[in-house]
Amino acid sequence: MDAVRPFDVLDPACPSRSVLRHLTDRWTPLVVGVLAPGPARFGEIRDQVGGVTAKVLTQTLRSMERDGLVDRRALPTMPPRVDYELTPLGRTLVGPLDALRSWAERHAGEVLGARASYDAQDGAPG
Amino acid sequence: MDAVRPFDVLDPACPSRSVLRHLTDRWTPLVVGVLAPGPARFGEIRDQVGGVTAKVLTQTLRSMERDGLVDRRALPTMPPRVDYELTPLGRTLVGPLDALRSWAERHAGEVLGARASYDAQDGAPG
């Protein structure tokens, strides 16, 4: 099974680039992180992902559903209850995305420091 | 000494979120991938990263330099020659980002398929 590299993100015309782009939009990585431990309701996700609005969260989840990353299960009860769960495909994303998230958390201090010293010498007044 | 979890991307006010945001902008992952094997000149990067313009590539590289991810070495020759290289900090990003890139390339087909079947039933005419 050699699968001769049909996809290449460095090629602007390659669909894999838009896939990568989608994985790295504002909320997808956070939603994947929240759904990683198991299914969650819409409100739980919104509660955990600080700062997201219902509209944008819906857009994100729809888009993830469309791409086969999450399953959406709507219970026709009143009030409604909707559960979201990572698909097997979505679960394969948890590792990579979690690595990125933990990188950001672990190295945020260094990045902030680098930024400060860059600004101190390059944007120096005078 | 409780330095436990000083950073949390789920917190909208946490700086780690903006760091994550930066890591996942349009060109940073691709540039890191190109610089992973070793230093490269500006033109080489531009040549490899399909579709990027000089202006935006400069912005990306400056921003990465500011955040301590790349070193920029400009030779005062004529014509000028500028080499970019990942810093030790930047090198720690290669793994996580490469995982994401290879995920996109490996699963692009599945995502495209999921998209097609979603559109076929949900956006079905009639």
Place this chain on the structure above:
DNA sequence: CAGTATCCCGTGCGATACTG
């Protein structure tokens, strides 16, 4: 509770022209 509908805006990004 889990969305939709509507209006609105910042900015990331692109095209083009120019320069040391």
Place this chain on the structure above:
DNA sequence: CAGTATCGCACGGGATACTG
């Protein structure tokens, strides 16, 4: 060669109000 300057816009994303 490696940028910078300028202009402009699509679009991702946000605030608010409303609904089944």
